Amino acid sequence: MAALSADFQATAGSFHLQAAFHVPGGTAAILGPSGAGKTLTLRSVAGLARPVSGTIALGGRTLFDAKHSLSVATNHRRLGYVFQEYALFPHLRVWENLVYPLAAWPKQKAKERASQLLGLLRLQGLEERRPTELSAGQKQRVALGRALAASPQLLLLDEPFSALDTPIRASLTEQFRELQAQMGFTALLVTHDVAEAYSLSSHLIVMEQGRVLQQGERASVYHQPANPEAARLLGVQNIMTGTVVANEGHETVIDVDGVRLRTLSSGLRRGERVAVGIRAEEIVAQPVGAAIVNGDNRATDRAPGGGLPARLEQVIDRGSRQRLLLRLRVDDHEGPRVVVEATGSRGYHEGGASASVEWTVDIPATAVHLWPGVVHPASPPS
């Protein structure tokens, strides 16, 4: 697989993009909110936008080098591009779209290639259709097949699955992996969806406001966000500011608005201000019985097995999953609010939603991420 190395600056109006990343092969996902510069990054790699400075290289071949005024034309970059709205040629039938990049091939070979792609993408029977007669999922597959027809070294995908229903996404994810295993192309996709980025890629590049915040192997990026901003984009819903109150042995204790959180040893100094991030799905919350509510739940440093006392403020029920907003309590005053993702079988049930019921919240030490400094004002806890 061809490696992609990019380090360039590009502008679009007043927007400034500073993109520097390396994709060793496999699939990399650029994850970021809209306006992060994801599409401009893809367009620059494709040669559809011209960076103002820097270099782009694919498989040892320089595609762009500002210093040497070198910019390989898009049609010579040997890449495939799946556009967000697919951009299937409306006046051509499905098979004509598929053979479009194969104009230089002998007719018979091009036809064989088209029927091979129709088979791989399960599009048989749709050869004669025009793009307007296809469903979104079918259009997506034709666009994918067309981009791959000429065996590009690099496949670029702009929000590939954003317009598709969940079941179609799942089957396309599978098909995409099969295709990649068979054809061996490097892929770079952009998305604002963490789950889509993770499920499709081996490598994550987190971008915001025209900057790369973090990049690397997907699991390490996902589980070890480099900073609170990257953490928020990676789906960490609880991000707050705290102070180190103790740092002894194998644990560090953080105070967040009076609530004490235990984390793994961090090497941070006592009294240091820190940003704290906790994934909503790693927190366990459950309602407690009346007997426990009347018991001793005033202490915030509870005995092992005990959680932090909390009051349920809001429930967003999504059927199989619930999003709970819980206000942690410290003595008589209210502490920080945490978001908890619960599954139907765990923690939450209809009867437990009553605000009068006391809840208990467990935050495992391994789930707490710490970064020196405070949470940037531009990224308040969600």
Added chain:
Amino acid sequence: MELAALRLTFQVALTSTALAVAVGLPFAWWLARARFPGRDLLSALVLLPMLLPPTVLGYFLLQMVGRESAVGGLLESVLGFSLVFHWSGAVLAAFVTSAPFLIRTAQAGFESADPVYTEAARTLGRSELAIFMTITIPLAWKAILAGTAMALARAAGEFGATLMLVGNVPGRTQTLSTAIYDAVQADRTGDAQIMAVTLALVTLGLLVGIGTLAKGSTWSWRH
């Protein structure tokens, strides 16, 4: 009815329209994409022949390519040939007055096509010429067809500029419209009527035919 005039009308209109397509289409495409100062002025200049009195155009053409002019003199000395009083002069007159219809309509067609399709074609490794022929033209097909029909109709009916540049010589430079003028002047009302109705019917048939072609075209698609 002057059959020679009918034949010449077709000859002039078809030649001028072929010229308008060959020169006007790439020009319209360039106008639709290019961004440079003075683009608006150039667009206005293209419109000008549609709005100026044809006699004014004929006068300018005469100034530019007449025997006394530099271009006309050069043509005559090198090729032994003058546009004035020659059917090719009628083609020039028809071209200048009718090409703007094609250029403006085609330009609007090119401008309304989503640039993502040409971008997609570029990522698929095709050359700019191939993209122009396989994507740009087909996507603007209806506008091009409509523009061509209008240009053809306008060329077939050209009168003022033709009269100024090549006169009205029966059998040599006389087209239907100038022949009609002649007939009326000579009180041959019946002749004039036949030719006028013929010209009107041919033009109408042309527009209807091309409209049908555009509708039934294999390049049409539902939105």
